[in-house]
Amino acid sequence: MSITKFKLALIQLAVGTNKAENLLRAGRFIQEAAKKGAHLVTLPECFNSPYGTGYFAEYAEQLETGESSLALSSAAKENKIYLVGGSIPEKKDGKLYNTCTVWGPDGGLLAVHRKVHLFDIDIPGKIKFQESETLSPGNEFTSFQMGDICKVGVGICYDIRFAEMAQIYARNDCRLLIYPGAFNMTTGPAHWELLQRCRAVDNQVYVATASPARSESSSYVAWGHSSAVSPWGEVIASTDEKESVVYADIDLDFLEQIRSQIPITHQRRPDMYEVVQKKN
Numbered sequence: 586m587s588i589t590k591f592k593l594a595l596i597q598l599a600v601g602t603n604k605a606e607n608l609l610r611a612g613r614f615i616q617e618a619a620k621k622g623a624h625l626v627t628l629p630e631c632f633n634s635p636y637g638t639g640y641f642a643e644y645a646e647q648l649e650t651g652e653s654s655l656a657l658s659s660a661a662k663e664n665k666i667y668l669v670g671g672s673i674p675e676k677k678d679g680k681l682y683n684t685c686t687v688w689g690p691d692g693g694l695l696a697v698h699r700k701v702h703l704f705d706i707d708i709p710g711k712i713k714f715q716e717s718e719t720l721s722p723g724n725e726f727t728s729f730q731m732g733d734i735c736k737v738g739v740g741i742c743y744d745i746r747f748a749e750m751a752q753i754y755a756r757n758d759c760r761l762l763i764y765p766g767a768f769n770m771t772t773g774p775a776h777w778e779l780l781q782r783c784r785a786v787d788n789q790v791y792v793a794t795a796s797p798a799r800s801e802s803s804s805y806v807a808w809g810h811s812s813a814v815s816p817w818g819e820v821i822a823s824t825d826e827k828e829s830v831v832y833a834d835i836d837l838d839f840l841e842q843i844r845s846q847i848p849i850t851h852q853r854r855p856d857m858y859e860v861v862q863k864k865n
């Protein structure tokens with residue numbers, strides 16, 4: 586019989602300018618989460634580097650040889666967990682990406698997600714951010730199979746705003762969507778929880794986010810509030826802005842119950858509308 590319940594840990598890491606220290610801290614929290622029974626652990630967006638276009642080139646690594654990949658692979662293996670490695674600035678073929686790697690309990694690389702939707706916004710007097718000044722977008726959807734438990738879809742931060750991507754993951758059998766992310770002090774209070782609850786209710790899936798902890802002295806001040814939301818749209822675990830680990834119990838029987846009670850999957854009208862996946 587396959588497992589239908591497991592513990593998810595979301596590490597809201599205090600990320601600083603010292604990469605080695607970021608990796609060490611992440612390793613310690615991963616170990617703590619595994620000891621507390623987490624089967625799947627997630628780090629935040631840009632967990633090895635401060636988040637900002639001025640930092641990406643300096644902190645970027647190649648996935649095959651980088652110290653962050655090595656640290657994540659070892660942490661997954663030593664703690665026998667599935668690990669969504671937040672994201673890091675990646676250098677590949679002369680370009681930079683915002684990239685999430687996923688590791689299995691044997692330390693093997695299970696999936697690579699390069700942020701598909703770059704965070705380019707301009708809210709006058711509040712925040713202007715242009716990831717595309719230095720980063721290139723990824724061009725693939727990314728999911729991974731967590732043993733025989735469930736399939737998990739991966740997006741990075743701004744990706745959560747694109748409902749079609751979540752719909753495609755759900756249609757492809759993902760029951761949990763994970764978004765390492767770093768919303769800010771303008772869009773965070775307005776949209777962070779709302780978007781997670783929307784993606785969860787629309788698709789009847791669990792949705793989880795992991796943010797860096799807030800640092801008022803950073804050039805980009807993160808909102809924090811790493812959370813998990815159930816397919817009912819309820820926030821089942823969350824935190825404030827400080828460094829912490831959020832634990833959530835994922836219950837796939839509950840998810841199936843909701844899907845059978847409100848069977849929207851079978852009630853769609855493809856004769857009237859359709860979301861089409863054009864790439865893998």
Ligand SMILES: NC(=O)CCC(=O)C(=O)O
Pocket residue numbers: 630704741742743744746766767768769772773776
């Ligand atoms: N790092 C990001 O993609 C930030 C996204 C964000 O803050 C938003 O409002 O969307």
